[in-house]
Amino acid sequence: MPFIPHTQDDTDSMLRAIGVNDIDELFDEIPDSLRCTELHGIPEALSEGGVSRLMRQRAKQDEVELNFLGAGAYEHHIPAAVWELTTRGEFYSSYTPYQAEASQGTLQVIYEYQTMMASLTGLEVSNASLYDGASALAEAILMAVRVNRGSHSRRILLPRSLHPHYRTVVRTITSSQGIETVDLPYEPNSGRTDLDALDRHADGDITALIIPQPNFFGVLEDVDALSDWALDHGALGIAVVNPMALGLLRPPGNWGRKGVPIACGEGQPLGVPLSSGGAYFGFLTCREGLVRQLPGRLVGRTLDADGRTGFTLTLQAREQHIRRSRATSNICTNQGLMVTAATIFMSLLGPEGLRRIAALCHARTELLVEAVAAVDGVEIVFPVPRFHEVAIRLPVPVNGVLERMRESGVLGGVCLGPWYSDLDNTLLVCATETKTEEDIETYAGMLRAAIEASGEGL
Amino acid sequence: MPFIPHTQDDTDSMLRAIGVNDIDELFDEIPDSLRCTELHGIPEALSEGGVSRLMRQRAKQDEVELNFLGAGAYEHHIPAAVWELTTRGEFYSSYTPYQAEASQGTLQVIYEYQTMMASLTGLEVSNASLYDGASALAEAILMAVRVNRGSHSRRILLPRSLHPHYRTVVRTITSSQGIETVDLPYEPNSGRTDLDALDRHADGDITALIIPQPNFFGVLEDVDALSDWALDHGALGIAVVNPMALGLLRPPGNWGRKGVPIACGEGQPLGVPLSSGGAYFGFLTCREGLVRQLPGRLVGRTLDADGRTGFTLTLQAREQHIRRSRATSNICTNQGLMVTAATIFMSLLGPEGLRRIAALCHARTELLVEAVAAVDGVEIVFPVPRFHEVAIRLPVPVNGVLERMRESGVLGGVCLGPWYSDLDNTLLVCATETKTEEDIETYAGMLRAAIEASGEGL
Amino acid sequence: MTEPLVFELGQPGRLSGAQVPREDVEISLPDAMLRKSAPLLPEISELDAVRHYTRLSQRNFSIDTQFYPLGSCTMKYNPRACNSLAMLPGFLHRHPLADEASSQGFLECLFELQEMLASLTGMTAFSLTPMAGAQGELAGVAMIRAYHLDRGDAGRTEILVPDAAHGTNPATATMCGCTVRELPTQPDGDLEIHALRKLVGPQTAGIMLTNPSTLGVFERRIKDVAEIVHGAGGLLYYDGANLNAILGKVFPGDMGFDVIHINLHKTFSTPHGGGGPGSGVVGVGKRLEPFLPTPIVDRRGDHFHWVDGGADRPKSIGRLSAFMGNAGVLLRAYVYIRLLGREGMERVADYSTLNANYLMKELEKMGFDLAFPDRRASHEFIVTLKKQAKENNVTAMDFAKALLDYGFHSPTTYFPLLVPECLLIEPTETESKETLDRFIGAMAEILAEARVNPGRVKEAPIRMPVRRLDDVRAARHLDVRYQPGDASIDL
């Protein structure tokens, strides 16, 4: 029996010890009328070899040659050591470190992770992870509502330049608590949040202002102006940042005159494979003074009975298993394994490695911008400083172009039209350090050919 | 600097401690005339990401859909746990367990391996591995020469039904010690070693008789007759066995009236991937009385200073690092990691698992035999009991057929012609448990089509 | 030996990984945008990183090394094949926004998983997007609220929760803007039905239940509960954390539940990873189908495609994650189900229940007090050490720590809250009788020690990398990140 070790002898002697005749008797408290008869819909078991073959065939179907997609999930090279270590059984198959003495490995990893994330974002405290970037933002907003005692509106300014999926997730998670999200438009020429539009809220009671950096279009926002605006108007600034970009860019803790008090984002770029969208991890960091409103787990360093250093979960009174209906969040299981991977990833790269990769991502995208700008009819929608993504407008419908590129094994970009009616025929394209100069030439060449072919097709 | 941790400060302070000005000074005992100038021929370093991309491209070129090759290396499903455990750093990156106290893991694994291999072959002692099956046979022959004090001829009977590569390896390794190998022909109708031809050596002084089971053609030899012949004529019988087949077949220790005293073979089927031919591992087992002539390492169970059980390398006086020019072999580094994999593989399958897989291999090949026998013009060369390989003769030249099959991603078999002039137009084909009934139909269908196409081409 | 922090291992300026690109490009960005001081990341060699994290891993208990009878957590064996197959390159490198044409292999797995989960629970449709049990709960309660609102019934804002419930249940209700009403439990472990009758009303949005409950017993009057709640206009939410106990035996749908989440990281054996990731897929009956969170996979002929919000699902509560949840976890669960197959699914409940009842009986024979001695165990059960705490001052926590020294992870302690000094013990079906017997032996030894030498038990653990940790100090002198130059607290 796969994974079940009982021999007939074992079962018999256990039944005898219990004092029943068969296993079924153990279910005798369940009303007969509830007992189901058969599992239609579950196929017969396959051996491991059989399942392996099936899964290899399925996975193979989905392989592509080159992927220029970004939009919230980024392809980076992940050092082999990261996942060889992360999937060690002792990390992979352990539970949440509630029994601290038997979980010092995981606990120390998280403590190290907290240190790295706090420093990367320029803040003081990091929790032990949330589900993903989008839900981390939702939690950050709930936290801001609890923290910002001066504001009573529960009104949150949400830039349209933020990832559209993040915007819907925020609404799904926060709306039933009476939180109102207000859209902030972006400047059509720069893709940056429109500061004039922002100023129209100057007299309103705003609980928090969300500040993405880079924003969904890859564009770098004027984070100083935005965070100072929040500071000046009694709103909490909440940064939504790409941690890879922070290898290069000024961290939220240093934005504007005083920095923003809360930062969050998607941790995937730090050593987590694209893996079809998950498991990733959300990170959330804040100023020390806000720690008691932080959602999620937190690891602290302390001493053991012999006075030796050790690590343990701390401030658990914020959490659901203690505080129940008054907890800071309902989160329990988080994304521990991804945190382990990210910690190892950052340890392997160090500050200089992270900076270089971030710089390379940026440089590659600039190269891409140059190459596609030279393609007839292609327009760079936002010609302003960016990190590693760019929105490009094509002279022909995007779907045909993408399909042609895909036939050559290249994923050419994400269509912005479905999210932004003003960005029709526009692709969001990303080139990370994994793309070589030849890849970028290949891309531009294919784009040119596909546009020409589409033009002819018209 | 990849993998080198020295900062400039480190280097400087180390040079100072040594009392030299630069690293180059450390090489000042080397005559100047010998110092080379530049490394032509080594390309510039690639980052890990760059090498990964290169290797993925290369590896991809060599992927095939279905592989019906055997001939000494066999495709089996390997449970995922085997290599996830084997490549754990503590196994993967440890040295030979000379420091026993710091190597109890590896040592216990080897002790368990020795137990399994001894039992699988029906003998008493197993060493800790040799390089591969072919070189293990060479070592077994050298051992037999040392052991068989009654024989002075150093003459070894080597059946032509043994893997041709094993035959050449034996010659490369043993010939300079004055060992003479004599070919034994096989019966043209059965592929089995010709017992009449064997009897012609009845009066000669034969040191050892090699007995393959199954033999190179997949055919099952009359191992009882062969081992009894050896027994009756003062020769040592040396079994060359496929350990997977031993899940099903009678072990060498039980062949004939008294069994053979030495068995060896290729361990690859026990959990080692095809991996282009290596690393595999050779195994060698024998009767207890012969242990002092055994080549290679051996682990023994003993007690520590507190009386607790522990494991250590033992009888090291047989080995090169102690006995030097009088050692039983020059082997030092062996195939430890593969032994670890094999031990885990056998632990996961157990006796019943191994039997079932062996039986399934056999059954699949029988199915294949049926299917190809139904193809016009195809002949089963040796219609006798076999394990999981079969020689089939085609009505057309094999190369064209193989090429056509390969174009559909199928490796159709190994040509026997280059080794056996009497087996022209003959393929050796193997179907293990990894081949489904549909795969076998696919094979037969492709074979039929390829033969027809070749026929037309003529 | 303690393991230093990774930050204590490095040297400024050390840069020795092959993964750092050699290329160091010029950056054209305005200087003001750039980071001025380097983040505090380690500067160590790849070798030192490998050593550090390998050694840290060895400072953990895990399923792969220890028996882990953690009640409510279903710490069963995580088959390694699930890991390696979910990490095949085609899945691992697939971008979440890759077009459907390049995603058919992945989508087919998800579609089949949705179908299989529906058939295992008696629900009609599933959404795979919630990223853990608690997010599944959030989705579920949000759907219940959306359903009532859709009917124009805005007054239903109360969620009933048994006092034995897991903390995520009440916490979720709050997050969904609901008020929590707690339901008392009878001494026999079943709910107090008359209390339930009193609590329901037009304000009742729904009830959240696990069955078998976190008390390790099957709620026998579940049909009555369903009738009462439905009768009052509320809906029933099934917390699937304990599904392992009844997999293939009882369909939550048949018990009357309208919505359910399943912790794939429990019943379907995806790894806990030291705290996550999980997956809290949600299933619903017909009534709630329009409200399911998106995206969902559907098929048209041979083609699998995404169903997202918008026109297709106007009533959906929306997205819960940037993409589609923890895809890798879903693939692992898919592989697990295919490996076990129909027969294997049925055996899960059989043998997890057999193991729990055996362990319960044997511990009782050894002199332990059961919280519900007259009940069958589900796949878990509760031992209460009230007597030991009173007589010898040896608490559940002391037992938990003492077990660590025997090489066993401790059972869940102090949960559920209503049983004093409790150990919630869940052996799972993948443990052998020998392991259970060794655990029983250890428990008996600790019990004996607690009588004759309670001080020794209170000293435990002594064989772990650290002794008992000072939690009060951790909270008072909050130290949640390393700051170079800080006097190490060791001094």
Add this chain to the structure above:
Amino acid sequence: MTEPLVFELGQPGRLSGAQVPREDVEISLPDAMLRKSAPLLPEISELDAVRHYTRLSQRNFSIDTQFYPLGSCTMKYNPRACNSLAMLPGFLHRHPLADEASSQGFLECLFELQEMLASLTGMTAFSLTPMAGAQGELAGVAMIRAYHLDRGDAGRTEILVPDAAHGTNPATATMCGCTVRELPTQPDGDLEIHALRKLVGPQTAGIMLTNPSTLGVFERRIKDVAEIVHGAGGLLYYDGANLNAILGKVFPGDMGFDVIHINLHKTFSTPHGGGGPGSGVVGVGKRLEPFLPTPIVDRRGDHFHWVDGGADRPKSIGRLSAFMGNAGVLLRAYVYIRLLGREGMERVADYSTLNANYLMKELEKMGFDLAFPDRRASHEFIVTLKKQAKENNVTAMDFAKALLDYGFHSPTTYFPLLVPECLLIEPTETESKETLDRFIGAMAEILAEARVNPGRVKEAPIRMPVRRLDDVRAARHLDVRYQPGDASIDL
């Protein structure tokens, strides 16, 4: 805690792996051919197998967990990328007899590896087939013999070997049917040239040397040695075990060597795997090219192809393995070279030599006696504890065991044989100064302890899973396999 044998964990009839095919087919083979009793293999669950082997792994020292300054063994960091890239499916599932058209990716790697190794050693051609250093030696000596025989010079049957040589050298000579003549070493670590002059003659097949030698010093008169041996008609064999020390600094070809093996598992950092596999690739100068073992990879235009024996290579000494040697090891070495590149190759000798000389000097300052105090260390050096053995009865073995308790693997002990109570210490280039300093600290502490409390040192190790093992008992009461029913030796 000891870990039971895997055989002690099972139960007869237990069968719980998903890898065992469910299909149990009927077998048509004659009954007499079939096995009658099952082999002694474990009958355990997959979980118990995972636990057992995970726990066993934790009972090992390894590079990934400890500093491993094992002289002559070059225990440097094994980059994990080498492992994962060598195990890519296209390589891993490639059958060794796959046709060339389906093997171009693999063959290209091997071809380039042959070329790169030639360019790193100053030889003209390489064969990658030997499966470890010792098999490379066998190939080399066999080529030397074949060369002499090919010239009709059958009388050359003596191989000269320094007294400091590794055991595989003389053992190999014997396996090749040669007689070994031992060469003495001078007190300064160089060979006794006048002894060499006396030993060479028309019976000399060749000489086997490592340079730097296993004494940790560079043989300064290597040119003279070459001249003498060549002058006498013999050939020079280079044992490449110490190539790490001179990689990119000196070409063995320039020193006059005619044939060389390289231990890829040393200089090119493929893992030792608890004893293997390795790879002992052989390179030759023009003279020996026709004799190289097969197969070899060659290219014709863009197409890579095998060169096997037969007509192509009539003088080849033949095959050494069933297929083509340890392909997976070769791929790992290939990746390693590409990761390091030209600059990286040159740094190997630089920093391994720097580390060795630093360690040597610092240990000397701590009061340790060096075997060759007036010489530079190569990438390794020798400490002799003759004084400590005499004065305190604390031997090299005692130091080795004491180091284990400090978390360091011990250096090589009692090799080379001619230095009494020796520790042969090789730090490799991948260790940081901090690690070396901690090692120096541990050595100093042990030295102090050896003076004041030698008994304590002789008790070591006390922190390992076992204390010192009784090797004599192991040999006398030979127990090399588990036999069920045997009284366990624990009793």
